[in-house]
Amino acid sequence: MADETATPAVSHRGWIVWAAGVLTYILTVMQRTSLGDAGLEAARRFGITPGVLAAFVFIQVAVYVAAQTPAGMLVDRFGPRLMLVVSGLLLTAGQLVLAIATSLPEAVLARVLVGLGDAIVFVAVLGLVPRWFAPPRVPLMTQLTTILGQLGQILSAVPFLVLLHEAGWSTAFGLAAAGSGLAVLLAVVLIRNAPAPGWSPPPAAGRQLRAVWDRPGTRLAFFGHMGTQFSMMVFALLWGVPYLESAQHLSPSATGALMTLFVVCTIAIGPLIGVFTARHPRQRPTLLLALIGVDALTWTAVLMFAGPAPRWLLVVLIVVLSAGGPGSVIGFDIARTSNPRANLGVAQSMVNMGGFSATLVVLAVMGGVMTALGGFTPGAFRVAWLVQYPVWLFAVIGVLVMRRQARLVSDPQPAGFPAVVAAAGPRTRTRGSACATAVPTGPTDPGRGARSA
Helix, strand or coil, X not given: XXXXXXXXXXXXXXXXXXXXXXXXXXXXXXXXXXXXXXXXXXXXXXXXXXXXXXXXXXXXXXXXXXXXXXXXXHHHHHCHHHHHHHHHHHHHHHHHHHHHCCCHHHHHHHHXXXXXXXXXXXXXXXXXXXXXXXXXXXXXXXXXXXXXXXXXXXXXXXXXXXXXXXXXXXXXXXXXXXXXXXXHHHHHHCCCCCCCCCCCCCCCHHHHHHHXXXXXXXXXXXXXXXXXXXXXXXXXXXXXXXXXXXHCCCCHHHHHHHHHHHHHHHHHHHHHHHHHHHHCHHHHHHHHHHHHHHHHHHHHXXXXXXXXXXXXXXXXXXXXXXXXXXXXXXXXXXXXXXXXXXXXXXXXXXXXXXXXXXXXXXXXXXXXXXXXXXXXXXXXXXXXXXXXXXXXXXXXXXXHHHHHHHHHCCXXXXXXCCHHHCCCCCEEECCCCCCEXXXXXXXXXXXXXXXXX
């Protein structure tokens, strides 16, 4: 069989590598969200308005999106370990600059550095999973990686904020920088790219990008990630709390309870989706469409109320939104089984751009709509949330078209396309997996990293 099924059962060393990578991701999420949690202190320190503070979120996400494909190419070229070291150095530098910053340009530079470091980590850590774990474990391990990373939000919301209030700005951000310094040390000492030594870089960048994007599975994953992630990200990154407080008239404590429910549901739903996708790989596109549909229907129900929606319906909205993060990880799993290992970094970074590019567009357009309609009013929010519907429609069309293409096209590049992206062929079973996989009848190229679902 292809190389992925040749992956040995996970070793003790594999768990150590994964744990170190996950801890690095947790610390990165803390760095990502630290400024948002210190928003009021940042406004006072730099003398900026809420609008300028919101621009920090846009700048950081824009840098993250712009750096995704280069980050993926670098991970494929040099391996996850080296790039996790580079990422840690960028994050450390960014938080140190912010710790001593007293002017707006310095703060912007700091967030640019954090955005660059952040862009590398997720792709690099995901690149470790299929190299250290057998195929049947990969979907669940990917979900667990994503879920555990969200513990970084708790670090920034609780201990970091306590430290900020007790010890001050410079001490808090200085110690946050030390956390990424620790991540660099972990990458050097504990993380290895794969069980076998050495690293084989992919072909030239131009050919690599074209080959990855030309695979229907990559484009299917891109649109699926877009449709499932953006609504959740827009809500969690910027507009969720103002919407609940201003339009739904919830108290800060009630809003905090709903946002806590959001995190808890994300943690609970992720493993369920991971197990489902591992057992039913052919149903991954169907699950993506179902998640998008439930998201749109729930928002429709909420927006039908001219005034505040019933509390139970807001709880339903939060639960549905919390499935967006784990749902978007299905896209990474489709990309993984649609591309050879040598292209995993680029493939997964391309997929990641789907959701984050849509997030940027919706964030910006919603801000413009609300500004035109008078600010944070219930009516303005009600109209602004309608911006989501064209994006959902675009994503659904993309998933439907790419699913059809993926089922019709047999791509010999990654031998052993999964059933969802392969031409029909004789059925077999991967070792240790309950999932049937289509085996292509065409030629394969083991030198390019032929693989199985």
